[in-house]
Amino acid sequence: MWFCLNLVCGPEGDPSGVLLRGGDITVGADLACKRRPASRRLHDLAQGPARLATALGVDRGQNGADVCPADPATSPFTILTGTPPAPEAIRSGPRTGVGGGAADAWRFWIDGDPTVSPYRAHAPRRRR
8 A cells, every 4th residue: 555645725524635646856865765666767756656755764653744844854844935827837637537427627836847647537346
């Protein structure tokens, strides 16, 4: 079983969150590579939600961590502000590998970002 990194984006009791589907490792790449020795390229290191979580060392110990603390040293992860992408660079489409809701654009990414995992249509498992 793999861990994934979800950020809760609303108040307690309000089911709202974002699944981080990939990322660019900017600090600690050597440690991330040790956690994911099968990665052959740096942009493949955190390409996809489980790979990202593995590269960052995410496990149940981070459940409930505050990623926007007043003191960043108090959290295992910190979301930093940066330059937002140009609106025309933001793409959307159906969730990958999930049946139902194919017409709903619930997946967002920055066009051309090499760390975004490719879209994979849902394929029901066949029973043996």
